[in-house]
Amino acid sequence: MTAPAATELIEERPARHGMLRYAAAKVGGALLSIAMVIVATFFAFRLLPGDPVRALAQGRNMTPEQLDLERSRLGLDKSLPEQFLQFVNQTLHFDLGVSYEYKRPVLDLIGERLGATLLLTGTALVMAVSLGIWQGARAGWKPGSRFDKFSTGVSLVLWSVPTFWLGLLLLMVFAAGVGPIPGIFPTRGIESVDAPDGFGYILDVAKHMVLPCLTMVAVVYAQYLLVMRSSVLDEVGQDYVTTARAKGLRDDEIRRRHAVPNALLPTVTLVFMRIGFVVGGAVTVEAIFSWPGLGQLFYEAIRVPDFTLMQGTFLLITVSVILMNTLADVVYHLLDPRVRSA
Amino acid sequence: AEAPASKVIRVGATQAMDSMNPFLAVRLVSSSIHRWMYGFLTVPDPKTLQPSADLAESWTTSPDGLTWTFKIRQAKWSDGQPITAEDAAWTFNKMITDDGAKTANGPAVENFASVTASGQDLTIKLKAPQASMLDNPVPIMPKHVWEKVGDIAKYEAEAYPAVTSGPYIAVEHKKDQYVKLKANPDYWRGRPKIDELQVIFYDNPAAAIVGLKKGDIDLIGRLAPPDFDALKGDDNIVQWNQQGRRATYLQINHGATTSDNKPIGDGHPALKDPRVRQALHYAIDKQKLVDEVQNGLAKPADGSIVPPMYKDFFWEASGDQKVGFDVARANKILDDAGYKLGADGIRTMPDGSKKLTFRFSIHTDAPIEEKLAEYLTGWFKELGITLTTKRLDSSKFTEETGTTALFDIAISGWSVNPDPEEVLATHLCSRRPTASGEGGGTESFYCDPQYEALYQQQLKELDRPKRADLIKKMTERLYTDAPVIALYYPNDLEGYRKDRIASIKPIPEENGILYGGSGYWPFYTLEAVSEDGTAAADSGSNTGVIVGVAGGVVVLLAAGLFLARRRKGVVDDRE
Amino acid sequence: MSLLELDDLSITYRIASGEVPAVRGVSLSVEAGEALGIVGESGSGKSTLAMSLLRLLPKDTRIDGRILLDGEDVAAMKWGRLRAVRWAEASIIFQGAQHGLNPVQRIGEQIAEPLLVHRIAPPEKARARVAALLEQVGLPAWRARSYPHELSGGQRQRVMIAMALACEPRLIVADEPTTALDLMVQAQVLTLIKELIASHGISLLMISHDLSVLADTCDRLAVMYAGRVVETGPSNGSFQHPYSKALAAAFPTVGDPSSRLAPKGLGGDQPDPQQLPTGCVFHPRCPVALDTCSTVDIELRPAGDRRTAACVLVLEERC
Amino acid sequence: MSSITWTRRRMALGRFWSSFRTHRAGVIGLAILVVAVVLALIAPLFIDAGVTNVVSGTGEKLAPPSWDDPLGTDESGRSVLLMVWWGSRTSLLIGFLAALLSMVIGTVLGIAAGHFRGWIGAVIMRITDWFLVLPSLVTALVLAAILGGSTVTIIAAIGVTSWPSTARLIRAQTLAVEARPYIERSTALGGGHWHITTRHVLPNVAPLLLASTTLEVASAIVTESTLAFLGVSANKTSWGTMLRGSYDWGAATSGAWWYILVPGLCIVIVVMAFTLCGRALESVLNPRLRRAV
Amino acid sequence: MLEAKDLAVEFSSRGRRARAVDGVNLSVGPGEIVALVGESGCGKTTLARTLLGLVRPTSGTVSYDGSPLTYRSKALKAYRRQVQLVLQDPMGSLNPRQTVYEAVAEGPRIHGLADEEQVVASALARAGLRPPERFFLRYPHELSGGQRQRVVIAGALALDPKVLIADEPVASLDASVRGEILALLLRLRDELGLSALVVTHDLGLAWNIADRVAVMYLGRIVESGPTEEVLKAPQHPYTQALLSVLPESPARIVLSGEPPDPTRIPTGCRFHPRCQVVAAGNPIASKCRSDLLPVLPATADPQSACHLTPKLLG
């Protein structure tokens, strides 16, 4: 009655090489993006008004010979295509030029401040993402509940607050102290001058991180909450959720085991896609709290303005954001079985 | 780690160190710190500000003023090596021979023909006589340490403890955060009275004020007027308000020319007319500017670019010469000069060719200049002159107001050294740029024979009172001819905690400044309030513990809440 | 005692614009080992009925009447008891096989999940059980490590069936298990269901809008229209209610000359559940409606041969 | 017939309004917006740019709120109330125009990327993705720094850096619309690219666009203030420049809380209002989210 | 009238080439209704779309009235006045933001027909929506499924086409409504002389309305002929299997496995891996595995592409 399962027998395991090709395409795309950044940076900064050599002099008196010397040292006496090639070549060799202000290689300056920025943005990002995802999952699971209304409301208010303003207020309230609130938090920096060693040092840094971190988290976490909320909301009505319920699972089990993993994956891409936003926030937060990081360096570069430094920081920030994105994309594809071999 | 009795003073700075290498550092904070660390040939006398002995015990000049011989003091570097003339000679020769080493103080050795040493004697031969020879701003570096450095231009000098000859030894530097200096026990004048001096960097001036009020820092200099006012009412804080070394003035494009006297730029023709400049001068209510822009913490300028702090050189207009705020008179001057008021309320050139519309160039990101512009615009409007504000970033600003002369009126200001020669030189013909835009450094594109002559005279005049007279004449010339119009001399505004700092001597000792002054005097003479050396550190670690505990509690509470909710979730199942 | 008994069951959804009576006074029963089919147009309340059996409807839905599962009132169960009943006593195969499975969980885990939740098997034994279940539905055991998207529609539906069998429930509810599937695959799945039901002695409640699917699989059929059962009877008899007749005519028999080049259908629109017509809800579309039909609502009445129908004409023929 | 069409349109609007009305937060947001916009528009009837003029600022410096100056004064004795009122014009203008710019760029590119598959779409997507990952504030800052500060450059800097998310949204929506069979039907009827994009795609993305523009205005206002704080501003009084002023003139340390709080709260309230309104619009207009509310 | 000759369509999917349509000859005569039946994924929709010029064939030609179709946009536009499309999902085929009037008027507007309102009214009336004015201003969501499908048909009729290609026109409709739409198609054929190609997987539908049936398997037509002959006396094992799973059939032949995918077309007879006759150990099975079958020509006579057919016939 039933014909033999011919196709069933010749069935083979799903192939995995699609992943490699995907990763290759993504990396290729990222390289293209980086190339675009380099080209755009070159031309944008060449459009700048003014003579970079004179800017380098910062108003000090220089003889024509000195100026010419500087010019040829910077390769500015060459034609535009030559300059471009030189720029690309240097950039590819991680030579981002010498800061006007500091007279030191931009890369060194960045290197010195990278750690602080990574510490701050990394911590803030992890906190914001976990807080946002946790609250978003709960809020989306029971839309319209008191928890939902409260957390969405709070996050929306914070979302509307300019970062620097919130930072200033927090500084004035919790570092300076207002009325009965003692100013227990430090006013600046990443560590005390007389920070103790060992565990005490960690505690000291943690104390310094509280306010800047809080500022960044407060402003940023709303978007994660909202994205997570709506993707969980999308899952709530799905048939597999009903199936899970019919299987006799508890409500929170369904949320944790089924809805959240499904909702998480699209959220994660968005998280990484908006990393640039967090980095942008770091510029103001670091300026307010005198945090010795990249954002502060960039802010300083803008105020001076120190164009090589600005250009270098911009390049670095952009390229690392692009790389993060690519990484996230690839990892996401590794993690999500739906797209893994599709 | 420190013994409990150690006396630590913390100084706040709203600028971070750009480099620990004195050959490269240009920021004020850096040169201050280097002044505390290294000896110079001479140092301004704390009372008179006249050059006095520092590393150079004594000196002689040859009659032609071209050869200077300094006798270097018998003292020791902080690592125990003796200080010799070799060190000084090495320092200067390095700057003469190595372009990288010129970055910070290049001009100071420009006039040097040769520098030689023998034992403790240092001989400097000049290309031309130089009156400011004794105000040499170059710190003397230990040759035995620095000669090992390969490329000075790339050297960060982050080796600690640093080898120094001044009152303090840098022992730690965290970039953008702080510098720690220890007292130099072997300092030849004697050990400073405190043990440690820390300089802490703030990005955010408001945070620095908070820091001072909280006791995170003990002293902060160079305050903006509002920040200074914010210190009012705190019993523990001394508000230090003294005449400053700075003048704020307007630079007027009165017909800019290049060094070969060709016109350059696009300045408004009306400004070539001294009467128009005069009228503008009359239309400025300097007192009001002082009150509103500087919160009253400045002195209206009735002189020119040399501030009253330098009593010897300060010149002030009086009587008829003095230009006061008098809009009616300003209008009359313009009327008389034939600048007729148009129907739209704007004056035109006597030949009717052009309206009197001036641009006012200021820096971006400079609130005080912004405010100044708003006031000037208001007053000039009453003269029938339109002023539009043009914001420029600093490189563009330097270029347009110093080289290409693409401006009408620009803001300007100069911090004047005890010897005002350099600021006076900025108004010399020779400082004008060449036709190709090279060179420069002029503050006004000024080129006046009378002024030039006076400058040459003072250069050669080694008798101080006579030289002072010449300098006063120069400033008078600037005042009356008005290529620049001085607005006010901002006060030096600082604050320090008297519960931490027992005494500090300003420079000059009478009504002087504390931070950013030339020489190390204030910070060498600094005395801490004794009993309370570690209070700040203690409270710091206490709050640390509090925060730690509080953080732990918060985490526990959150975890508890989470668990509670989960348990509740079991009950609160959904349908 | 019937395995499942619905007694005058009414289900009303509450939405912003008012109430939607999706099921109105349905009484049905499924005996042990019996296969009951429910057929009806889209929106007639079939899925609503199925979901109510395990109380899977939204919280604010109003349920009147009684649902007795093995004699126990589902509505009165405590949460713990309900969870224990779910899947262990009755399991559901949902309509869209592609959506009923969690896309990011391996199939094996999903099949094992009810085993673990109901503590039927410890984790180490669960794996063997999953393999056995997969084999039962004709899938190789290594498929347990696949993700749903790696399977075809028919295979996924087999997984759903395996999952439904996991706890060896006494009742399986299959809500349109083959609708999204292709003709041949549909035949495969139906054959499988039939075999499994027969070999395990499980009761089946199968829902479809396609009469031909049910006719073959079920012993008895119930036809629903606008939230009502309008006819019940053995699956091999001929229909009495005009709606059932129209439904049957819509699926022509290939080779039957009467339907060649003469498609038959029913005019008019389905009623809006929020504005049901008066009297017999079918009367606006009924080809044989009488005047009284617009005023008199007809209950199910016997129509011979273990058959009941809710139509005036049925009664008249009988009498 | 056109009158009937009009009636139908009005009914559709009525339906839209009645479902919008159920979003309480959205209605509150809308009310605030209307008040803010009306106030900004009528400001010239009562005050003029003179309120921002320092020479005529007569009050005491940094005076706390009083009867004369209900929200206190700033560092030059100008009334903070009048300043925020006048400044709202610049803030809102920048917000609206930047959002408009970003919307136009985003829509054109988004529809093009979604409609033209193949290399055109791929290239546009590449560019979009590239702009999307650029840290927008940093880029805007660099752009504004390069172009120099003025209202136009600020608008351009914000607009040019904020369009990619709109473009992505529009592209996704275009793809969704183009996957619908009625596009196929339209092609089968003989419709070309222009017909399909303007007749089918655009009307279908328009509502979502409205919602996203509303949200965009909110973020443009915040970005303007951040740029102002970082020293790049239009030469006019706006809420951002006021905040910068309060920072520059030590309002925080001198305890002039009104000078910091008032412009900041204005931003928060208006941005919040835009956000609420935009979210409500989104959930009314986007069926995918509709069931969620 | 409408004729496909050696039509082949390839897609590249995931780096592999999928031959969705792999050599099809098919014609639709004037006033004829042809049903194209087959399992999911066998290429029915692709074929229909290719016939409309929505997809360009990899090889082969589509010709209308004897002249081959060219793919310049002008020629396509003209062609599409003659040949029209009706899709499976009437809700999806109507733009939810357009009224019925706008939806029906879209074709006339694109082609710039005069007297738009008149054209729309008559098209609606012919599609059985009477009086047409009552429907002008309705939106799709205010209509029932059957009415929507009528609007779609009216939209096609507004251009006065000669051929209608209907891709699963009733698959998404409720059983009770389905008869009505099919009746409408028959009536249009009778009244307007419209030809139609109806794509479906439902053999009952073919029986209901088609004059001719073509059975498709994996991109090829494997059997075709007059409806009565194909459905009552199927020659190809595949057609036999399809018919056997209908409820009324006495013995079921349930083919196992899924329809194979068009990226990997088996050699020989493309049906052989699933063929019940091959599986039963028919002696010529080896031939089925290796020997290619000819492509069936576009004739109206009953024919089937199977190595067994001559024997079975004989």
Ligand SMILES: Nc1ncnc2c1ncn2[C@@H]1O[C@H](COP(=O)(O)OP(=O)(O)OP(=O)(O)O)[C@@H](O)[C@H]1O
């Ligand atoms: N969650 C709900 N809220 C409100 N009304 C609902 C809900 N679910 C279903 N309905 C309505 O209840 C009626 C019955 O729906 P149900 O899903 O039970 O029909 P069905 O017979 O399963 O239809 P189908 O064959 O299309 O699956 C319909 O009118 C539907 O619109």
Ligand SMILES: Nc1ncnc2c1ncn2[C@@H]1O[C@H](COP(=O)(O)OP(=O)(O)OP(=O)(O)O)[C@@H](O)[C@H]1O
């Ligand atoms: N645009 C496309 N790109 C790639 N592959 C396609 C495309 N369209 C169709 N195919 C493939 O071509 C094959 C035939 O598809 P088609 O839609 O024509 O089948 P069908 O017979 O209409 O199926 P159904 O009954 O499910 O509608 C399928 O395997 C499908 O995956």
Ligand SMILES: [Mg+2]
């Ligand atoms: Mg259903």
Ligand SMILES: [Mg+2]
């Ligand atoms: Mg199809």
